[in-house]
Amino acid sequence: MTIRASNSLNNWDWELRETGVFVLLSDMKIIVFGATGKIGSLLVPELIEAGHGVVAYVRSAEKGASLKRCGADLHVADLEAPIDLGALAGVDACIFTAGSGSATGKDKTLTIDLWGAIKTVRACEQAGVRRYIMVSALKASDPDRGAEGIRPYLVAKHAADALLMASSLDYTILRPGRLTDEPGSGQVAAGPSLENYDGAISRANVARALQVCLEMPGTIGKTYELLDGPTSITAAFGSS
Numbered sequence: 001m002t003i004r005a006s007n008s009l010n011n012w013d014w015e016l017r018e019t020g021v022f023v024l025l026s027d028m029k030i031i032v033f034g035a036t037g038k039i040g041s042l043l044v045p046e047l048i049e050a051g052h053g054v055v056a057y058v059r060s061a062e063k064g065a066s067l068k069r070c071g072a073d074l075h076v077a078d079l080e081a082p083i084d085l086g087a088l089a090g091v092d093a094c095i096f097t098a099g100s101g102s103a104t105g106k107d108k109t110l111t112i113d114l115w116g117a118i119k120t121v122r123a124c125e126q127a128g129v130r131r132y133i134m135v136s137a138l139k140a141s142d143p144d145r146g147a148e149g150i151r152p153y154l155v156a157k158h159a160a161d162a163l164l165m166a167s168s169l170d171y172t173i174l175r176p177g178r179l180t181d182e183p184g185s186g187q188v189a190a191g192p193s194l195e196n197y198d199g200a201i202s203r204a205n206v207a208r209a210l211q212v213c214l215e216m217p218g219t220i221g222k223t224y225e226l227l228d229g230p231t232s233i234t235a236a237f238g239s240s
């Protein structure tokens with residue numbers, strides 16, 4: 001049995017599959033912060049391939065050129081500046097996968113991983129973008145469990161996640177473990193609290209998980225720790 005339904009507020013169509021999982025049918029316009037990053041560069045072409053429109057919020061037009069060639073609209077701006085609300089016009093959903101990286105200091109951890117993320121949450125609220133998916137990090141639930149060197153980063157992720165959870169947005173938070181550049185296996189472990197606190201996951205699997213979450217409204221309001229694992233990505237989010 002298949003049931004279709006429309007959300008008149010957002011003009012989205014959903015389908016209830018026999019597995020009991022709701023899947024999004026309509027194409028969305030999605031803004032991606034961190035689009036030129038390693039996860040973003042995998043994610044944006046996948047979203048476009050799936051029929052979605054993408055606004056790639058990038059700080060360098062040169063770095064965004066390949067995203068533009070594959071069909072994304074570039075919005076060139078730095079996350080350390082105020083968010084340009086004009087970039088959010090007509091946008092249905094936001095994915096935050098930006099990050100200051102390990103080569104920068106704690107000042108950038110504050111201005112990008114914490115304040116940059118908070119600014120995008122507030123901008124989405126102001127612009128009426130209801131759906132928001134955050135790439136956080138494993139151990140962000142309890143930064144004291146992280147090694148001393150990455151604790152400030154985990155604190156930034158924890159605080160940004162907390163602000164998102166307290167917002168009015170339809171959020172999903174993904175907390176991946178150590179990222180690798182292995183090919184995507186399509187298989188993960190996902191749940192509110194995984195036992196393995198030191199595992200890894202390929203960026204390709206994270207990119208795929210972001211798209212699956214976007215298209216599954218059952219993931220709204222949930223936080224998932226995420227590692228490479230034994231379960232297909234669709235099943236991992238459909239069953240939890």
Ligand SMILES: NC(=O)c1ccc[n+]([C@@H]2O[C@H](COP(=O)([O-])OP(=O)(O)OC[C@H]3O[C@@H](n4cnc5c(N)ncnc54)[C@H](OP(=O)(O)O)[C@@H]3O)[C@@H](O)[C@H]2O)c1
Pocket residue numbers: 033034035036037038039040057058059060063077078079080096097098099100101112135136137138175176177178179203
């Ligand atoms: N590394 C790990 O093991 C790990 C583990 C868990 C979670 N994460 C999280 O995973 C996410 C993405 O990882 P990744 O490997 O794709 O990272 P990445 O390749 O370093 O990409 C980071 C992105 O953020 C953008 N960015 C940085 N500063 C910016 C600024 N001031 N204004 C605008 N954009 C800015 C970068 O732009 P440019 O291309 O212009 O530099 C890039 O697009 C991050 O949120 C990270 O915290 C990482």
